[in-house]
Amino acid sequence: MSSGSSAGENKMFTVIIKVYDPRVLNDRTATKVKKLWTLAAEQRALQDRACEGFQWNDDVLYEDDPDPDDEEGWVMRAANHEQNFFHLMIQCYNTERAAYERLHRYQGTALARLLGVGHWNVAPATRAIQPPVLVFEYIPGTSIHDIRPELIDSAMCVSLVAAVDTFASLGVAHADVHDGNILFTPQERPERAVIVDFGCAIVKEDSTSEEDWKEMARFEGDGQWIRIILKGKGVELPEL
Known part of the structure; x- marks a missing residue:
């Protein structure tokens, strides 16, 4: 292209x-x-x-x-x-x-x-x-599974987590957050954290009530999972 x-x-x-x-x-x-x-x-x-x-x-x-x-x-x-x-x-x-x-x-x-x-x-x-x-x-990067911990800048992670925390309010639950689809780019000196692969995502339908949607998003726990993964890599996040 x-x-x-x-x-x-x-x-x-x-x-x-x-x-x-x-x-x-x-x-x-x-x-x-x-x-x-x-x-x-x-x-x-x-x-x-x-x-x-x-x-x-x-x-x-x-x-x-x-x-x-x-x-x-x-x-x-x-x-x-x-x-x-x-x-x-x-x-x-x-x-x-x-x-x-x-x-x-x-x-x-x-x-x-x-x-x-x-x-x-x-x-x-x-x-x-x-x-x-x-x-x-x-995205020419490295997954959080493979990246060396010393290359992870907590500021990048804060930005990513803040974004993930808004997904539900925008009508999306990723529903498949794991250490293979969180990437850091560029590979040598990362400046950006990215979440990929929304093929298993859940998108809020017009017929879904706000109460039901909040419960679905809470059950999928995108924000919780990304925090667990980052913590497992030694990343300490402030309260967001």
């Missing part, structure tokens, strides 16, 4: 392109019976979504397996699993995009910048869908 400079020259910079591809969803291999991707199942799931009045209900995933000789039943079984993976990935995409949009004020500081949205234009012969993508600023 490039952007024009004031002199009219192109300046190259690195980005992260996050592809929401159901083919690589962890849920495929998280159970005893692996649910491998096939083009046929993806095509059948797409055909089902195109049917008038189609509404996905994951209750079908808990039905008994078809008889061994029921070929159509097994085709439908595979298509239903593919349908489920598709909807899970679309949900992750929609949630992460909405979270970054609601937290726009922190892009470029406590969050990576969201630079663009789009779809992965896959050859039709190899895929039935074009997975959505988000384009992010590349």
Whole structure:
């Protein structure tokens, strides 16, 4: 990706392109019976979504397996699993995009910048869908898990924690705060702390009452978890 400079020259910079591809969803291999991707199942799931009045209900995933000789039943079984993976990935995409949009004020500081949205234009012969993508600023940093404690400036951490503490008021709960998605950049001499990966986030819906939302955000405990992680790295924070 490039952007024009004031002199009219192109300046190259690195980005992260996050592809929401159901083919690589962890849920495929998280159970005893692996649910491998096939083009046929993806095509059948797409055909089902195109049917008038189609509404996905994951209750079908808990039905008994078809008889061994029921070929159509097994085709439908595979298509239903593919349908489920598709909807899970679309949900992750929609949630992460909405979270970054609601937290726009922190892009470029406590969050990576969201630079663009789009779809992965896959050859039709190899895929039935074009997975959505988000384009992010590349953060050349080190996770809090790997960083040397002496490189951590408490002022950076205070800014990050202060931002995280406002997420709920902006209608977002990260819901997956751990030591792998808190980054410090640049790697050699960090000047900025960033929290990444909002794919598991919860975004407040209009139908959710303020009371229920506060309880949900309290349960997820973003602010509490980030303090625990920082304390484990030896960072002492003032009362915020």
